[in-house]
Amino acid sequence: MHRNYWPTKDWQTSDSAALGMDTEKLSEIEAKIKSDYSNINGIVVARNGYIAYEQYYNGYGPEDLHHVASITKSIVSALIGIAIDAGYIKHVDQKVLDFFPEYVPSDAAGQLQKQEITLRHLLTMTAPYAFEDWHEPLEQMCKSSDWVKYTLDILGRQGNVGDFKYSTAGAHLLSAIITRCTGKSAREFANEHLFSHIGMKEIPDYEMKSFGFDDLFGVNVKGWVEDPHRITTGGWGLTLSPRDMARFGLLFLNRGKWENNQIISETWIEESIAMNANHYGYLWWLREEDGVYSYSALGDGGNVICCIPEKKLVVAITSEFTLQPRDRWPLIKDYIIPSVLV
Structure with a gap:
């Protein structure tokens, strides 16, 4: 898509009507958020690369940073693609254990399966781990x-290679692999090869002083968390x-291109968001509903980057962490998508 403006330095806002959107329908979001989504702190709706709608709540503003939880995974997925494009990693079917030649298993359990697992399995959440599905004991890793x-030890057990099993620890291995291959932390690699190219703020280095809940997940999260070996958290x-x-959503909507630069290869974008039986790409959630296809980076508490290519829409939502927040999809489906007129 040819465009003469990119939001590298600043986003431009445009009247929603000029962007082919129903202003009245869009404005209904306000009351809906206040009544049903009180933990939303910020929402940006961009169409054709312009901000059509933007609101902040609970004392937050455009510059305020939020811990976006598992949205981090979709960023790490993009970094793997960039590392492959740049030749740091050969391809997605490289074996995970190849990156950790010094690893000595703690016991024999799962050894055969461990040897089969590739980057693709980590990216698509199709590696087995020693826990029940959706009951990952993340605190044990922490x-x-x-x-x-720890993650290599639980990898390859309890299940079959190829079956979907969501794992945050598995995403952390991808970050470690980026560091093994590039000599840089995922944070440094992202700043240099991704964030700086599209106008995202540089993520500063905050050295972790302790590893309590608030340091890892809560009010003390700053920059980008790292593990005790200073590996950037992948999940x-x-x-x-x-x-x-x-x-970041707009970069994907533009198939990896920003201004005149191909930041992520178009092939990687296509693979990342190709619909499949699990409705999960390379650390992106995929959805096809009422003839509308979308892909989303989703984070605990209701943090969302939702891309709807057919409507040229990106929706970004930041949220205060609450347990079992109301699903954001009805807000997007019932208010934002129907506001697109042409």
Whole structure:
């Protein structure tokens, strides 16, 4: 898509009607958020690369950063693609254990399956782990002194390679692999090869002083969390503003291209968001509903980057963490998508 403006320095806002959107329908979001989504702190709706709607709540503003939880995974997925494009990693079917030649298993359990697991399995959440589906004991990894060894130990057990099993620890291995291959932390690699190119703020280095709940997940999260070996967390821990989240979504909507630069290869974007039986791409959630296809980076508490290519829409939502927040999809489906007129 040819455009003469990119929100590299600043986002431009445009009258929603000029962007082919129903202003009245869009404005209904306000009351809906206040009545049903009180933990939303910021929302940006961008169409054709312009901000059509933007609101902040609970004392937050455009520059405020939020811990976006598992949205971090979709960023790490993009970094793997960039590392492959740049030749740091050969391809997605490289075996995970190849990146950790010094690893010595703690026991024989799961050894055969462990050897089969590739980057693609980690990216698509189709590697087995020693826990029940959706009951990952993340606190055990966080209490460990070596998160990578902990994750390699639980990898390859309890299940079959190829079956979907959501794992945050698995995403952390991808971050460790980026560091193994590039010599840089995922945070440094992201700043240099992704964020700086599309106008996202540089993520500063905050050295972790302790590893309690608030340091890892809560009020003390700053910059991008790292493990005791200073490996950037792959599954959560990144802080972003809604506008920077929308920039990342727009990069994907433009198939990896920004201004005149191909930041992520178009092939990687296509693979990342290709619909499949699990409705899960390369650390992106996929949805097809009422003939509308979308892909989303989703984070605990109701943090969202939702891309709807057919409507040229990116929706970025930051939220205060609450347990079992109301699903954001009805807000997007019932108010934002129907506001697109042409």
